[in-house]
Amino acid sequence: MTKTELDHAMSEAASAVSDTIDHLLSVHDQPEARLIEAMRYATLGGGKRVRPFLVLQSAALFNVREECALRAAAAVEMVHSYSLVHDDLPAMDDDDLRRGKPTCHVEYDEATAILAGDGLLTKAFEVLADERTHEDPNVRIHLVSALAEAAGDQGMVGGQMLDLMAEQMDLDVAEITRLQQMKTGRLIAVSCAMGAILGHASPQAATALRAYAHDLGLAFQIADDLLDVEGSASEVGKQTHKDADAGKATFVSLLGVEQARNQARMLADQSAQHLEMFGEKGDFLGQLATFVVERSH
8 A cells, every 4th residue: 555545545535525515515595605605615625634534434344335425424524624613713722724724714704604613513413314324214323423422522522622721731641632532533533433333333343443543543633733843834724833832731742742753653553453354445544544643734
């Protein structure tokens, strides 16, 4: 498996997911169309599409129909995009740049951005609950429940609350790890879990994917912390050095650059080892772990 092959696979997946979102968020001529435009702006403006790629590749392990996997992948990307829209608001991180372009509240306005985030979050569950995502209602219920848990108070939103509090707290490595597992790791984990749910995976296979996603999520966040320290806004597509300027504890501030980088690489290697039972079918997922820690944006 080469980097070129991975890049091509990720590009193809990103394009397919974008096409699916484009279809799901079709523009109409009603007065509220501005909301749909803002939702499209937040979701169709680029990005690595790592989480949708995880959904598609984990689903492929179990030969899930592509249409089903794409709808689940689009739902995850909607939740991720909503979180970025709200995270960028003045009341949160107050960022003006995301994916190399103005953030949603800058391009539109704060009220529209809040509603766009609300719209994307609820649209995600509408998509998962639709029988076109899977003919088995029990599978759809499981998908909805898994994403709700990952995105809610015990997952991404709870992690964001901890992140806001982190500027006034002295966190150690264990506490930072818990924060990032909630804020970032849970959505990465559910992206893999969705493939297993769609494919009626065995308990053994589901456990292997869960272990892979756990290590991948931590590696991903450490790499993000490194980019915040070493990257530039033009490279990363968003403001950098914000955590250090705010005095916020991160993996890098606690471990140092070199130890953090070594830890990320170790976690990436470890995550790939959990995929051995899948053989060649798991190659793209394994290569993705390396991509995550070596990316420059």
